[in-house]
Amino acid sequence: MDKIKDTYNRPIISLRISITNRCNIQCFYCHHDGMLNSKEEITSDEIFQIAKVAKNLGVEKVRLSGGEPLVRSDIVDIVKKLNTLNFKDISITTNGIFLDKYAEDLVNVGLKRVNVSLDTLKPETYKCITKKDYLSEVKNGILKAVDVGIYPVKINMVVMKGINDNEIHDMFSFCKDNGLILQLIEILETDNCEDNNFNEKYHFDMTPLEKEFTDLASEVTVRKFMQDRKKYFIDGGEVEIVRPMDNTKFCENCTRLRITPEGKIKPCLLRNDNLVDLISHIRSGDSEKDLEEIFISAVNSREPYFIDD
Numbered sequence: 001m002d003k004i005k006d007t008y009n010r011p012i013i014s015l016r017i018s019i020t021n022r023c024n025i026q027c028f029y030c031h032h033d034g035m036l037n038s039k040e041e042i043t044s045d046e047i048f049q050i051a052k053v054a055k056n057l058g059v060e061k062v063r064l065s066g067g068e069p070l071v072r073s074d075i076v077d078i079v080k081k082l083n084t085l086n087f088k089d090i091s092i093t094t095n096g097i098f099l100d101k102y103a104e105d106l107v108n109v110g111l112k113r114v115n116v117s118l119d120t121l122k123p124e125t126y127k128c129i130t131k132k133d134y135l136s137e138v139k140n141g142i143l144k145a146v147d148v149g150i151y152p153v154k155i156n157m158v159v160m161k162g163i164n165d166n167e168i169h170d171m172f173s174f175c176k177d178n179g180l181i182l183q184l185i186e187i188l189e190t191d192n193c194e195d196n197n198f199n200e201k202y203h204f205d206m207t208p209l210e211k212e213f214t215d216l217a218s219e220v221t222v223r224k225f226m227q228d229r230k231k232y233f234i235d236g237g238e239v240e241i242v243r244p245m246d247n248t249k250f251c252e253n254c255t256r257l258r259i260t261p262e263g264k265i266k267p268c269l270l271r272n273d274n275l276v277d278l279i280s281h282i283r284s285g286d287s288e289k290d291l292e293e294i295f296i297s298a299v300n301s302r303e304p305y306f307i308d309d
């Protein structure tokens with residue numbers, strides 16, 4: 001079926017479901033995927049129903065995020081149910097701590113891809129960022145994911161001035177050596193960040209790095225429907241740069257819609273003032289047609305966050 005488009009002509013290709021606000025570590029920079037702090041969580045059946053509405057409207061891909069999605073004990077059941085809807089792609093973004101435990105079961109029920117957050121290879125820096133000591137569990141989880149055949153396994157590294165900006169090349173080598181794709185992520189300051197002057201303290205300008213990568217790369221590609229991101233192929237490895245801040249191109253090519261852990265549609269990562277209630281309509285037994293109408297109204301309210309003046 002044709003893809004549903006918003007009023008800025010952006011097709012909705014991907015549904016990102018934040019299935020929990022809970023997490024087993026405390027990254028100091030965490031934007032919680034833009035979620036508020038509610039403790040409510042939609043059930044696996046409700047996740048299935050929401051995804052079904054999206055699928056009926058032409059959405060192709062679904063990603064589970066959070067909070068930490070693998071702290072939900074029904075994570076395998078959630079993926080199993082989603083897999084019956086025939087999405088092109090089911091993926092998870094995780095901190096990797098429980099990946100060793102779940103990777104095999106997840107792949108067996110239909111998980112296609114995984115992004116694992118790993119900002120550092122140094123135990124002391126890991127502890128400074130996350131307040132916990134789980135670096136070896138994360139590395140084991142990553143290797144297990146590769147081992148059970150998940151491809152690609154991507155590493156999300158939020159680059160922070162003075163904290164891990166000196167590890168970019170080591171991280172690229174680690175990824176190259178283990179068949180992983182590196183995503184270097186620009187730090188975003190959001191209302192959820194606890195620290196003041198966040199940007200001033202930690203923002204790392206990746207412009208010189210992009211120039212260096214352009215010179216080194218045998219090929220550079222642009223992911224048009226993935227927020228116009230650039231991907232560099234260097235020396236047998238792959239690195240992608242994710243720079244959303246003040247990036248009008250990024251928002252112009254944004255093809256994703258989010259669901260909050262309590263079951264609201266969230267049209268933009270960086271806004272909480274235009275959430276659309278869906279779950280109460282599911283719980284009161286509204287028809288699929290009515291649910292589709294609500295979904296469409298949320299899509300119609302989408303606006304690029306950063307726009308050209």
Ligand SMILES: Nc1nc2c(ncn2[C@@H]2O[C@H](COP(=O)(O)OP(=O)(O)OP(=O)(O)O)[C@@H](O)[C@H]2O)c(=O)[nH]1
Pocket residue numbers: 065093115154156183185188226242244245254256269270
């Ligand atoms: N501003 C903004 N940033 C986003 C959005 N989606 C993802 N990001 C940023 O991109 C980072 C990586 O997100 P992931 O959940 O791993 O997924 P992804 O990289 O978008 O997806 P794939 O490349 O398909 O694996 C996040 O840390 C966010 O900071 C978005 O819609 N808006």
Ligand SMILES: C[S@@+](CC[C@H](N)C(=O)[O-])C[C@H]1O[C@@H](n2cnc3c(N)ncnc32)[C@H](O)[C@@H]1O
Pocket residue numbers: 023029030031032033065066067068069093094095115116117156158185186187188189190193
């Ligand atoms: C909010 S986490 C949720 C999924 C999972 N807990 C994880 O860490 O992968 C999703 C992604 O957002 C990234 N992230 C969190 N806060 C961020 C911020 N302030 N700026 C940029 N990326 C951020 C994380 O590094 C992670 O890759």
Ligand code: SF4
Pocket residue numbers: 023024025026027030031032066067068094095117
């Ligand atoms: S693991 Fe993910 S959700 Fe948890 S604090 Fe870190 S970035 Fe946030």
Ligand code: SF4
Pocket residue numbers: 227244250251252254255267268269270303304305306
């Ligand atoms: S409009 Fe921009 S900020 Fe909002 S979700 Fe899309 S890419 Fe992110």
